[in-house]
Amino acid sequence: MPAVPSPPQTASRRNGLTFEQWREAIDTSFLPLAYSRQASGRFHCSFSYARFGACAVADLEVDAHRVAREPRHAAASDAGFFKIFWQLSGHSRVAQRNNAAELAAGMWSIYDTAQPYSIDMGERSRVLVLLVPQAHAFGWRQAAANLGGQALPGEGAARIAVSALGALLHDTCAGHLLDHHGQAVLQDSVVSLMETALQGVRAAQPAACDMDGVAGVAGSAVARRLGEARMRRLAEFVDAQLHDPELCAQRLATVLNVSRRTLYNLFREAGLTPHAYILSRRLRQAARRLSGEPGRTITEIAFALGFADAAHFSRVFHERFGMSPSQWRQRHAGAHIVLPH
Incomplete structure (x- = not known):
């Protein structure tokens, strides 16, 4: 049976969004979430976004605010996803299940979107977010169950993956798109790299x-x-x-x-x-x-x-x-x- 081709690759770059525009962009590009912020006045936001294969990735720079995946969002979803969240600069606080941690620059975390989670982003935080359907990342399941909401070290395979995704965003937003084969190769490579990173983190824990x-x-x-x-x-x-x-x-x-x-x-x-x-x-x-x-x-x-x-x-x-x-x-x-x- 011939492989089903990946959809055409898409990319976009937007700056100067209001908070409402930001909410709409994330809900449309990624997953529906609940949003809140304590500060009033102007909201600073810029992001680069690309889809490749069945995955989506975005480089975001935003002012302080909170996003949460609530039970109602998960219940309304037809498919499960894993989300990986890299802290490129600034800081954030992440939580899922019984885990909660502070992310400093260079650290990352993983979430299962079928479970509630929350992210509190600090002022002018810059993050890279990767969304992968669970059907394409079987090897992440147990690690996501154990590590969701923890701060993980951004080294080795995880660093290579985030570098590749950064290069993808740069090229696609400049109009250099990948064909179907290129998207499939990149998707498989990034999934494998992050599987290696997750296994390394689990192995480094005492029980492992x-x-x-x-x-x-x-x-x-x-x-x-x-x-x-x-x-x-x-x-x-x-x-x-x-x-x-x-x-x-x-x-x-x-x-x-x-x-x-x-x-x-x-x-x-x-x-x-x-x-x-x-x-x-x-x-x-x-x-x-x-x-x-x-x-x-x-x-x-x-x-x-x-x-x-x-x-x-x-x-x-x-x-x-x-x-x-x-x-x-x-x-x-x-x-x-x-x-x-």
Whole structure:
């Protein structure tokens, strides 16, 4: 079946809006919200906006005010979305479920639009907002449930994503639009980058040091579709090939005797990608070897598990476990790390 093409890309840039015009623009471009402000008089606002694929992004600079997604808004919506909110300058206060946090420049947060949330923006705040349909971001679900309304660090994959979106806004507002293929590639890239960022944040939290982690959760979900025997065979194959830098999704599809598209669909339903599954298996083995094989250097362990260089290994290990390989080795030296099957 041929893919349904993305709608034509759209972009706009507006300045000097009144508060009422601002409300109308956001309700039309993004989602209906409740708005309020304490100050009277002139309201300063400017924004750049673009749609690409099924997503929307905007760069906003506004005076102090409050927006809230209330239960009535969620109840009236036909589809769920995830919203990511980057603080570029100034400050904001965000809240969802039982979480509330102050965002300073460089930080970000995530929301599930099916749940109430609120944002109090400070004077002359500049933010970048990304709206993604939940159907296009399966891997964000659990992270959004746990992290909604928290202040998250704007580094690594999250910083790369916001840079790409800023470049998109600059180019599209200047009239340089992406074709359907370009929109799809950018959407997939941004979703994958933010999935990586969310997984890194979750892994850095204390509870995430449980070695079950992403691989175990994803394995259980995929196994419900594949069957336990086939999932064990897949895990055994991956673990036996971790030394090979060329281990890839196509080889996993061959082992399971399914198409590459079917493989991605199976993992997408589990909230993961084949690449992320392989990386997770590599990192869990690395953690075990760092604690149990003191005679091997960190670089030797990295190369033995298929990492191209030690710097990349250290970066992704820190994103997964919240500490460097050397810190992990010091903290867990001689410990028996239990790994799930």
